[in-house]
Amino acid sequence: MPVGIPMLMFVSYRHAEQRILGHLHDRGFTDLTLAQLRIAARLDDDGSRLTSLAAAAQVTKQTAGFLVDQLEKAGYVERRPDPLDARARRIVLGPRGEAVRVAAREMEEQLEAEWATHLGPEQMDALHQALASLREITDPFR
Numbered sequence: 001m002p003v004g005i006p007m008l009m010f011v012s013y014r015h016a017e018q019r020i021l022g023h024l025h026d027r028g029f030t031d032l033t034l035a036q037l038r039i040a041a042r043l044d045d046d047g048s049r050l051t052s053l054a055a056a057a058q059v060t061k062q063t064a065g066f067l068v069d070q071l072e073k074a075g076y077v078e079r080r081p082d083p084l085d086a087r088a089r090r091i092v093l094g095p096r097g098e099a100v101r102v103a104a105r106e107m108e109e110q111l112e113a114e115w116a117t118h119l120g121p122e123q124m125d126a127l128h129q130a131l132a133s134l135r136e137i138t139d140p141f142r
Contacts, residue, residue, distance in 0.1 A: 016111050023107035029100055031074055039067045040076060040097060041104075042141075047080065047090030056141045076100060 017034065024032055042048070042056040054064035068091055071077040076097040082088035093101060116124040135142055 016108070019111060020104050020107045023110075024100060024103055027103045029096075029103070032076070032100065033070075036067050036071055036076070037104075039064060040071060040093070040100070043077070043091060043093060047082075047092035049082065049088055049090060053091060071097070 017037075021032070021034055021037055024037070039053065039057050039059070042053055044052075048056070050064055050068065051061055053068070054061045057064060059067075068077060068079075072079060072091075074096070075094055077091050078094045079089045080092055082090045112124075115127075119127065
């Protein structure tokens, strides 16, 4: 019986996630967990409120708060006043978090290059186009 597309996508995603986390650990960010990485990856460039971060990561506000507390203690994120609402706080990447972002992007580029070598340029382009098209109907946070 053939494996369905969602499972194939999941397997590739998990492979990428593990390679990225391993790369980060190799670069000295050994205290990062997969759960922390997943929440940090959903931060908007200008920061996120905890409630929107929890929704984007599809976890409870309590779980997001716990993970953000850990990331903040380790110096990966900072809580700053929200310029739009003095009562609210925005979670933004700190300098250590920015270094993680750069290192994660290195591995993402390496993975894409490996996949492009395996698939060839036409299949890689078709894969990119298909996934971008699917994002239109699957990602409410795009």
